[in-house]
Amino acid sequence: MAKRILVPVDSSDQATEACEFAAEEYPDATVVLLHVINPAEAGYSAEASIPSFSEEWYEKQKATSEDLLDDLEAAVTEAGVESIERVIEVGRPTKVIVEYADDHDIDQIVMGSHGRSGMSRILLGSVAEIVVRRASVPVTVVR
Numbered sequence: 336m337a338k339r340i341l342v343p344v345d346s347s348d349q350a351t352e353a354c355e356f357a358a359e360e361y362p363d364a365t366v367v368l369l370h371v372i373n374p375a376e377a378g379y380s381a382e383a384s385i386p387s388f389s390e391e392w393y394e395k396q397k398a399t400s401e402d403l404l405d406d407l408e409a410a411v412t413e414a415g416v417e418s419i420e421r422v423i424e425v426g427r428p429t430k431v432i433v434e435y436a437d438d439h440d441i442d443q444i445v446m447g448s449h450g451r452s453g454m455s456r457i458l459l460g461s462v463a464e465i466v467v468r469r470a471s472v473p474v475t476v477v478r
Contacts (some may be wrong), residue, residue: 337418338442343371343432343466344407349447353477355471357445358414364442365410365418366455369435370400371428396424419446429465444474 338360344350345436357366377392404421411419436444448463468473 336445339367339421339440341367341369341432341436341439341444343369343402343428343444343446343462347449349449351407351410351476353447353448354403354411354443354472355414356475356477358411358416360445362415362441364416365420366416367422367439368404368411369407369418369422369424369432370403372396372423372425373428374425375427385411393425400459402434427445428462428467432462432466433471434471436470441472443472446474446476448476448478465470 338361340357342350342353342357344354354366354368357364372393374393376396377389400423404423408419409423422435424435432444432446435441444466446463446466449461463474463476467476
């Protein structure tokens with residue numbers, strides 16, 4: 336049975352590098368590109384109180400996610416991977432990534448690290464670090 340590699344992605348260079356790494360290391364695997372739309376990013380601005388704002392925000396985020404996945408899928412396909420799945424989920428990224436891996440027969444997670452250090456890492460946390468701690472499958476963090 337072929338491996339299933341989960342690659343959580345955002346628009347960062349590190350996510351692109353994680354896709355390239357997964358394609359190089361696991362060319363015969365199914366690569367699952369997962370983008371998580373975080374509703375916390377909608378914020379609490381004055382616009383957020385407008386009833387249609389959240390729906391418009393979500394539709395814009397979904398379109399942006401589709402564009403991102405188009406670009407990353409093309410790069411992974413060009414690298415030689417034939418089996419690619421695309422997933423867009425909504426929620427807190429760390430929770431969604433770990434739960435998706437548990438619920439969808441994922442063998443390995445490959446993800447980028449944003450390389451924060453010092454106070455910003457303490458204050459913001461690290462999605463990669465939390466996934467490493469909570470995932471039930473191996474996690475490779477690409478820098």
